[in-house]
Amino acid sequence: MKVAIISTFDTFFDRVDLLKEYYQDKGLEVTVITSDYSHRLKEKYQNNKADIQLSVRPYNKNLSIDRLRSHDQFAKKVKEYLETLRPEIVHCIIPCNSLCKKMSAYKKEHDVKLIFDVNDLWPESLPVGNIKHRFPFTLWKNTRDKYIEHADMILSECDYFKEILHKEHSSKWHTLHFAKKMHPSNTVSTFTLEEFSFCYLGSINNIIDIDLIVAFLSACTKVRKVKLHIIGGGEKKELLIEQLRQNSILVIDHGYIFEQEKKQEILDQCQYGFNVMKDSVMVGLTMKSMDYMCGGLPMINTIKGDTAKICDEYSVGYNLTKDSISEIVSLLEKETIDENRQKRETIKKVFMENFSQEAFNKTLERLEIV
Template sequence: NNLTAADRVFVECELFLDGLKPDREYTVLHFARSQQPMPIHAKLDTAAIDLVYLGSINNIIDISLIRKITEAVVKIKPTRFHIIGEGETKDRLISELNATGAEVIDHGILFDPLEKQKVFDQCHYGLNIIKPNVMVGLTMKSLDYMIGGLPMLNSIGGDTEKLVEEYNLGFNVDRRTLEELAEKITHEEPEVAETRRLNMQKVYLEFFSEETFFRTLDEVNA
């Protein structure tokens, strides 16, 4: 109701503009982190697939889709599913994953960036999976994956979907083609995987670093 009184509108992501439809000038000001990208020491198991979910395990994550993705991958290769985080639906997530035949590894909550990176370095993909009715264009877990150089399996539309597609950060998940997605994940060439890890960190520095945040503000005030 008060947007009309603003001299300038800042939006966290471009997706929010679809709901706001501001009739005046606006600036996309992505949330940012001061943390520098972590050194990558990937040690990927070629005989299995390691996936990880990081963050709060609550009612907006799409546990059903996470299970279906895992089921499709398990059919092709042995799969380990790492969990970093807690939340009210964690027991259900673990139960659904166990039912797929994947090995579930619960790391609990990890605040130490080095400990978190040790998990990322052994994982092929981080999951960024939210229910389709939730209006979200970006997530903080995406930045964690970017800092750690971990490619994403993403179901979030808007800004994140565009970044994944444009900068080769992993795969946007189409619920209708999960078997095809599993084939791509399980038969990925090592050099492709390495490129995606580097791409994640490049995108973080370009769009979500503290330097970029303040540069955007300076440009607005110039």
């Protein structure tokens, strides 16, 4: 039996890898299809994890007609390729939204099991304010909404997406959480109470709430010295660093680190990790939250839905708003090393039970996806 896994973007390949391994373990012949254009780098690239890379037109701006045309071209070429491949299962990661229309058309013409796997919501998750309710954003959204229900099964990477789309009670929709192959380490935290030590892991870009991070850390300086470890990059990193230094906050910029052991050494020095995006961004989980949880680092969080519930229900972080800054700083001031270490152990368990490869595969088994 053949299965085609389709992902327009390299940013979703952690999930693609897990899906490919699962299907192959079930004895299926897997073909991974993607484009030859990196949305993140804005250039053509070679993806060694893909079996097929389809050539698409480039685009330079995230919010542009060229981007929509590139996505439409990819969806059309995928459909054409499937006519040759003839898989029994099509597992299609959304976005891009254009795939909903083309894969629905392919299913109508062939006896195939179609699975849509929603990993982001466009345009809902874009930080563009109210213009997301205007043309052409409405067209973009409607391309997804009009055709997505044609699938046999629809997966969502978090519960929050189902809430946004009002699909909480749909028998066709199921949550398949973000997951990573990593396992938590047995290292011990090394921070002291002489200072507040935080971590920011990942890209610092236009969806990150820099003002809120700076305001929170500035409030922390009134209690203790403050240090922020940065692991990653992004076009807004220098802006964040400049504003923090203006507020007497020590910044240690580690740059990009990909080795898990080296990341863990830094996480062990910190009390909390920042999982902070602008309020207009509609996501329920982030990849950085996976890294924090696996690394045993409690979170300072603004992400709604799934992550907010985890922080509250398991007491492994604080849900930050402008109005809660003083309250959270006061709680951090009173927190002991033992209390923080207990949170670290709890958040590792949350990761293993919900976001590990084992949890991912267990969900697929329960859904009888094959």
